[in-house]
Amino acid sequence: MVKPSFSDEIANLLHASHGNPLITCIQCGTCSGTCPAVDYMDHTPRRIIGMIRANLKDEVLNSNTFWYCASCYHCTVRCPAQIDIAETMYALKRYSIWKRVHQEGLVGPTFSETFVKTILRSGRSFEPILATSYLFSAGVRELIQEGVTATKMMLKGRLPMLPPRIKRLDNFKRMVSRVIPLEAE
């Protein structure tokens, strides 16, 4: 059996929309021109699509592009070839988490996993928990700034003291384990 190429894998990673026609990309650069985060990416969205098509798996997985994608879908609604670039960025994030390969020093992968664990534990998300887990990986200056924002919001009654949770949490956890088997904790 022939292993699917990296570009086939990525193009078909979207469960619901049954694939993404990366092959039709005409490399027009509309996506890069629209992207609000392009200045911070090591490869532009246009280039990443090109690199996926060229099966440059290692280079793609080691880029920061998809982790710096803000999921704003601006590129998606403008692409003349109907490629859903934002969903492709999501697909790359998932692929990179599954394969445990990503560029050194990125906060995104750890943060995503922490966030998901929080929801699976309680059914709801809770900003202070997220902030704390993030602070461990952030620099001191950010830490102080984050602290100032959090304290101000606490004083205005905008941050809760206790994490919220849903009522039928046991059912919820069993529901989740029918989708992805998880270790109970």
Next chain:
Amino acid sequence: MKEYAYFPGCSLEQIGLSYNQSSVETTKVLGVELKELEDWNCCGATTYFHVDELLAYTLCARNLAMAEKDSLDLVAPCSACYKNSYFTNKHLREDPDLADHINYALEEDDLSYSGQIEVKHLMEVFYCDVGLDEIRDKVKKPLEGLKVAPYYGCQILRPKKDDEDVEQAEFFEELMSAIGAEPVPYPLKLKCCGGSLLISNRIAALSMVRNLLQNAEDNNADVIATACPMCQVNLECYQPQVNQEFGTKFQVPVVYFTQLMGLALGIRGKKLGIGKEIVAATPLEPYTT
């Protein structure tokens, strides 16, 4: 009386408390009943889709199933909750395999979903279901002279749904005019605020916020109005950090469109959560009594 299943979402319980208060108060006056979904769960925000797509749909499907049980359309004030719920609904309707798989998981909570309900953003309920005429009729104190930058952000419009115009939207402006406020031109109104990047790429996010604040200031807006708790927090609460990072001096109040509507409908500022801002909403003072 129009009734909806109301899915406030995690942000509205906490950081976006005043969005919740003002949504509840304004809908009351407009004859819309929001019945809070009993035991709703987090929609997964953007982060869930980073990890597992199927699970992300399952989470949203649980909320849809609970609304369907009550035979009510689901309304979300948060643009992320709205987008996730809307597209889960669409995918479940179009993909029987996906629906089967997810219904199998929902059994664990004695639920099932058959795609019978619609998902709406709260602003859509005001604009389409209540309608501008009805709103104009109920305005008691038009917000005359208040210059508002209508900030749409991303997910209320994108991804594109059916044949909606995702480049030239005007419904926010029309809503603001209906309550007597003056919508100012806001060229960056559809640009992303960077909310989902705050933690993974702080500088990128802050610079996106800076551009939006600058654009509002350049167009002489008194306030920026938003329709999403994440946009609101990002634009308002991170102003001190933007100022520190870029040497700017922004002090731009950022409020919810429901707070402005509430004031125009004659509701007291306090009931709308006005006063919880980090950047004081001083331009609203003439209208808050």
